[in-house]
Amino acid sequence: MGNPWMRLGLNAWALGLESSAVIGLRTLKIAAGGAEAEAETRRMVSEKIDSVLALQMLALTGGLGATPHRAATRTVAHYRRKVRANRRRLGA
Incomplete structure (x- = not known):
């Protein structure tokens, strides 16, 4: 893909898609309740603060x-790495 802005747009779109998957996986985990849900909630908030x-x-x-x-490219890449790691961890 030759247009760098188009590539950035597609990466931003992929970030949104991956984020939606993580939101779904986290929602299921938190809805189950218990100590794991509490730990996931704390982890989610601390990850966001650390990342920003x-x-x-x-x-x-x-x-x-x-x-x-x-x-913009580096910002999207930064967040995609974080989201991808969470998707792998939560999907296991």
């Missing part, structure tokens, strides 16, 4: 790149 703080630090230090496209 890491991304913010990259943005503040120039780690996301100097162009809007590079920053």
Whole structure:
């Protein structure tokens, strides 16, 4: 695919799709209740905080790149890695 903005758009779309799967898997786990549900809820919140703080630090230090496209691409890649790891973990 030659158009980098199109590639970014497709990666953002994939992030949305993968996120929906994780939301569904987490909902099932949390709905079951118990200690595992509580642990998953805590993990979910702490992961989100850790992830946004890491991304913010990259943005503040120039780690996301100097162009809007590079920053957006790296941001989407950052979140896709996190979501993919959760999908694997929750789907097991």
